[in-house]
Amino acid sequence: MAHQIGLVSLPNGDDPRYIGPSSGHFFTQLVCTVSAHTKTANPMRLGVNNATLQRDSALTERLLRDIQTPLPSSKETTQELTKTYFKTVHQHSPFLHEPTHMKLIEEMYTMHEPDPVVAFQVYMVLAIASVTLSRRDRIVLPSEGWYTMAISYFEKVPLESSTRGLQCLLLLYIWGMHSPSTKLNVWYLNYQCIAMVVDLGLQRDVTATLAISPIDQEMRTRIFWVVYSLDRSLCTMMGRPIGLRDEACDLRLPADVDDRDLARDSIKRRPEDEPPNHMTYGIHMFKLAKLNSEMKYILHSISRDTPAYAYPAIRCMNTWQRDMASRLDQWAADTPNRSTRDYAVKLCEVRYHVLKTLLLRPSPGIPQPSSDDLRGCYKSAISAVRLYHELYIENSLVFSWACYHSIMMSSVTAFFCIWTCPAVAQDTVLDELVSDLRAASNILSATGEHWPGAKRSRDILDELSHRTISWMMDRKNRDNGENQNVVPARNGDISWSDLNENTLTGLQPTGDTSAHLQTNELEALMQQYSRNWTPGLDLLPPSLDQVSDPNTGLWTGDMNTDMFLQDLFDGLAPMSF
Incomplete structure (x- = not known):
């Protein structure tokens, strides 16, 4: 990691990129470091060079510029494809108005020279819908062709001071999260959207003094909340600061009105x-975004010293954590129609469990969670994997970078809990764990x-699955024998200094006791993490000077965390710049 925790060197740029604590970066390092000291695997299988993939990606981008696909000859086909978008993306990001958009399709089939905004939005919705449908049903649809056709109109779209222009940017954002081939910079798009929100005043409830129609007022509010939610989600996944602070916004929720009941002059x-x-x-997810925002402020702030002009500091982090856990649980209990178990309900459940793991796992605010916290963290991490698998089996899973990140980080978090909390390892049912890990691997x-x-x-x-299962089977065999060198289950807090040499030796799979993680290495990692992930702090003891060299050991081997982070971030839209 170039000796700087939180900075990842990616092959498509000169300078390293910042990846913060809420991204799951730390768990990748710690879990892979522990695992790399237990067994030597084939590095050729895990350390694939990105050069070939980069060349293929560049070729793909050149070809896409030459492929433009017109609308389907049948208007009904276009309308049917468009409905896929409104049944999926629109459920959690309702920044378009479905009846209005269907009228735009009518215009496209009647106008000889369509308005650039109309053409862009129609083609972009088609592209997003078709990429979702083609992956779900394994059929070939010209999603990239419709995307390139949309881009041909983009330079004529009036982006400044226009909610229609902001809708166009949001469509690009959604496309970037679903299509890695076009390499859109979603991080920059996110801040461009925030800039337009502020420029248009969408963060304030100013409509009472302006002559704005009911539909325009509601769409302004909806668009603000979509940008707000996407910003919180992206900043959490990448571990970066929130773009627009809550205290700068009125945070008025939109009305619970179906698109069909939202007219020009009435609601x-x-x-x-x-x-x-x-x-x-959508409103229910917006409420969760507010909780997400609070967690980012309190758990993952780089500076723990609250300035005098800010809100009062949290006096007891554990009390705040329990209160937040209670509010998250209440939010989940308030999910509409929970018994139906349809797509929207499961989407809410996934988001709940992802944020629950974020709350309970180690963070700069709570660097050493209790055993009970790690038990709850493990439960939510596995629940998220199971819900994703349900959607996958039902052919309802929408493949996106957020989905990929959540599945991988949920799995890594589960490993972290098993390897560092004896109570979790003791409570885990081996057959269920094997099934859950296989499900994550399949997805x-x-x-x-x-x-x-x-x-x-x-x-x-x-x-990681193989090593963990091997260790747990070995541990179970020893439990049935003499119970020697077995880590006892405890109900108290886990101190990282308690992970002594005997404990770490107990983490060895059968037949391999030649190498194990030294206690001071693990403590050094935790020390860096508890110091809020500030890049460049010289916290490693002298004995780690050599092993922290990227060429000699701690960060490399068959569990190359730099390669892992490259795969997770560089190969996907949000880090492609």
């Missing part, structure tokens, strides 16, 4: 006795059809 709110619609779930294999890095991430996951 028909959903009666309580009617089933929930897409906005019901990553399917994801690898679209993101090459996912296949290498799957290889790393499979290697």
Whole structure:
């Protein structure tokens, strides 16, 4: 890691990129470091060079510029494809208005020279819908061709001071999260969207004093919340600072109104006795984004010294954590129509478990969670994997970078809990763990059809799975024998200094006791992490000066964490710059 925790050297840029604590970067380092000291695997299988993939990607980009696909000859086909977008992306990012968009399709088939905004939005929605549908049903659709056709109109789109222009940017953002081939810079797009939100005043409830129609007022509010939610989600996944702070916004939630009931001059709110619609779930996800925002502020702030002009500091982090866990649980309990188990409900459950793991795993705010916290963290990490697998089996999983990141980080977090918390290892049912790890591997294999890095991430996951299962089987055999060198289960807090040589020797798979992680190495990692991940701090003891060399050991070997981070971030849209 170039001796700087939090900076990842990627092959498509001169300078390293910052990846912060909430991204899961630390777990990759710690779990892979522990695992790399237990067994030597075949480095050729895990350390694939990215040069060939980069050349293939560059060729793909050149070809895409030459491929432009017109609309389907049938308007009905276009409308049917478009509905796929509104059944998936629109459920959690309702920044378009479905009836209005269907009218835009009508215009495209009647106008000789369509408006650039109309053409761009119609083609982009087609591209996003088709890439989702083609992966789900394994059919070939010209998604890249429609994307390149949309881009041909983009330079004529009036982006400045226009909600329509902001909608266009959001469509590019969504496309970048679903298509790695075009290498859109989603991180920069995110901040461009935030800049437009502020420029248009969408963060403030100023509509009462302006002559704005009900539909325009609601769309302004919806668009703000989509940008707000995407920013919180992306910043959490990449471990970077939030772009627009909560105290600068009014945070007025949109009305629970179906698109069909949102007209130019009136709003028909959903009666309580009617089933929930897409906005019901959208509003519910917006509420979760507020909790996500609070967690980012409190758990992952780089400076722990609260300035005098800020809000009062959290006096007891554990009390705040328990309160946040209670609010997350209440949010999950309030999910509309939980019993239906449909796509929107499962999407809410996945987001709940992903944030629950973020709350309970080690963070700069709580660097040493208790055994109970790690038990809950493990439970949510495995639950997220199982929910993704349910969606995959039901052919409802939408493959995106967020999905890929969540599955990989949930799996790595589960390993972390097993390897560092004896209580989790003792409670884990081996057969269930094998099934869950196989499910995660299968999803990553399917994801690898679209993101090459996912296949290498799957290889790393499979290697970690093999080592963990081997150790647990060995531990179980010893439990049935003399119970020697077995780590006892404890109910108290886990101190990293408690992971002594005997404990770490107990983490060895059968037949390999030649190498194990030294206690001071693990403590050095935890020391760096507890110091808020500040790049460049010289916290490693002298004995680690050599092993922290990228060419000699701690960060390399068959579990090359630099390669892992490259696969996870460089091969995907958000880090492609």
